[in-house]
Amino acid sequence: MTTEGNGIYAATITPFDESGRPDHEQLAAHLKQLARRGCHGALLCGTTGEGPSLSVEERIALFAAAAKAKTGLRLLAGTGAASLEDTIALTRAAFEMGLSGVVIIPPFFYPAPAPEGLFAFYAEVIRRAVPEGGAVLLYHNPPVGAIPLSLELIARLRDAFPERVIGIKDSGGDRGHTRRLCDAFPDFRVFVGDDRLxxxxxxxxxxxxxxxLANLFPDLLRDVYDRYQRRETLEEAQKRLSEARLQLEGLPRIAAIKMLLKAGRIIQSARVRPPLSPLTESEYAILRDRFHLEVRATSGVDLSELSGPA
Known part of the structure; x- marks a missing residue:
């Protein structure tokens, strides 16, 4: 399998202005600094990007803004929705704008849909919205979407659409499951959503x-990835990455990431959209102490170059 398209992608946040609308200028600036700091690509409107909290029109406008920014990043669009027609509209728009691919989570409202129903959902989206040669990544995220993608379903979709279903974002956090995916589908692009893996x-x-986490520490992820490409040992680099992730444990992850980006003067507002909530005073105090934000700010450290806890 060619390694073109492999690498480190930021599941990027969606910046909002003070009125609560997506801020396209802040997004473009953030994407450009991600490119400068070594990301190969970015996923728009995924879980970290609060995609399910955005309207179809807002998501399409964000796709357009990212494409217009011309960052050099490979851009993926999170196009999954509970509605089949919304998923089709989002997916079609992403490819019409020239994005590199789409990431599609299963429809997440009805619990435990039958495998036949899930296959029909994906097949309809692909037939109607994905052009020949268009890249689809499936999205396995049971902790959030509550609907797992079985190996049998993945195999069936691969067999039906071998040139379009090219990989998966595995955010289940299960090392054994990730290994089973890699073993079962050696020509499949398996991207992890858990930095520890x-x-x-x-x-x-x-x-x-x-x-x-790549919104904050792309250098730590690139260190692991680049060492692997050079066939060097990964243990210490992975330890540094895992320790950085640990600093966000126990905090609302999206709100914490946005607060750190605001502290680094990368985005202007740490606002999240309901039903998510901003950090409480006690949560901010934990974040401040873990990352020594006041020390960094007064010592002249550029917070946009955060590489881990101080």
């Missing part, structure tokens, strides 16, 4: 990572 995934044949 990057090294073992690469060693099992995985393609890279698509993670929210």
């Amino acid at each position: 990057l090294a073992p995934a690469l060693e099992a044949g995985g393609a890279g990572a698509i993670t929210g």
Whole structure:
């Protein structure tokens, strides 16, 4: 399998202005700094990007703004929705704008849909919205979407659409499951969504990572990825990455990432959209202490170059 398209992708946040609308200028600026700091690509409107909280029109406008920014990043669009027609509209728009591919989570409202129903959902989207040669990544995220993608369903979709269903974002956080994906589909691009699994995934044949932590520490993810490409040992680099992720444990992850980006003067507002909530005073105090934000700010450290806890 060619390694073109592999690498480190930021599951990017969606900046909002003070009125609560998506801020296209802030998004473009953030994407450009991600490119400068080593990301190969970015996922728009995924879980970290609050995609399910955005309207179809807002998501399409964000796709357009990212494409217009011409960052050099490979751009993926999160196009999954509970509605089949919304998913089709989003997917079609992403390809019409020239984005590199789409990431589609299963429809997440009805619990435990039958495999036949899930296959029909994906097949309809692909037939109606994905052009020949268009890249589709499935999205396995049971902790959030509550609907797993079985190996049997993945195999069936691969067999039906071998040139379009080219990979998966595995955010289940289960090392054994990631290994089973890599073993079952050696020609499939398996991207992990859990930073702690990057090294073992690469060693099992995985393609890279698509993670929210890459908004903050793309250098730590690139260190693991680049060391693997050079056939160097990964243990210490993976340890540094896992320790950085640990600093966000126990905090609302999206709100914390946005607060750190605001502290780094990368975005102007840490606002999240309901039903998410901003950090409480106590949560902010934990974040401040873990990352020594006041020390960094007064010592002249450029917070846009955060590489881990101080």
